[in-house]
Amino acid sequence: MEEACDLPEGKLILRTLAMPADTNANGDIFGGWIMSQMDIAGGILSKEISGTRTVTIAVETMKFIRPVKVGDVVSCYGTVEKIGTTSMRLQLEVWVEPVLRHEDSNCPYFKVTEADFTYVAIDKTGKKTPIVKHGC
Template identity: 65%
Template sequence: MSTTLPEPTGSLLLRTLAMPADTNANGDIFGGWIMSQLDLAGGILAKEISSGRIATVSVSSIEFKKPVKVGDVVCCYGECTRIGRTSMSIHLEVWVKPVKEDGVKDRFMVCKATFNYVAIDSQGRPRPIKPE
């Protein structure tokens, strides 16, 4: 019997390490740090799609499912779910790979979100996104 494990949605956009300086009062990784990693990852994809400058305009949703621990490898995956005339929505997921002493490296999702970006010109005004 084959068991299919869940897989991240979209492409790997960013990979980093959760460090002690990023912890909250509980000793887990601060949710604001996770949000900044999501914004970096989404911004990379939005910039590629729009072929230029972008700005984050909103976060439609964010759901924290499990805590992230110091030493976890944090991987941000994403895919574009909507492209408008000047804006786009990016679905993002954070998966972690805890490094355990027993050698097991199971990954699991800890957060998912939808970030919205707008393409901007050199003066910071919205500009059309050219279709590929």
């Protein structure tokens, strides 16, 4: 019986390759590097939504599910959870395609990390500004 593969939630925002320079002492990709990729992806999506500059103000419920290895293709997906007057909460997921290693699975990719990121729209002076665009 073939196993059912889960699918990423949301829009593909960022895709990159895990490199040897990004490893931790265990030889896996450093969690901070993964988190920074998520923040880059969230920053892209939040700017598309707001049409203005944004800043990260919170990261909640960060969950590391599986390790990422050197050579894995890392993809960040995002979903809008809530849009307020000046802020928005995005649910971000990281999925991996293990191109250079064999996984004991019929699924070509799997989720490795998820978290909620909150961004605030700001004006040219760095002050909060209302979100008016709501696009993406």
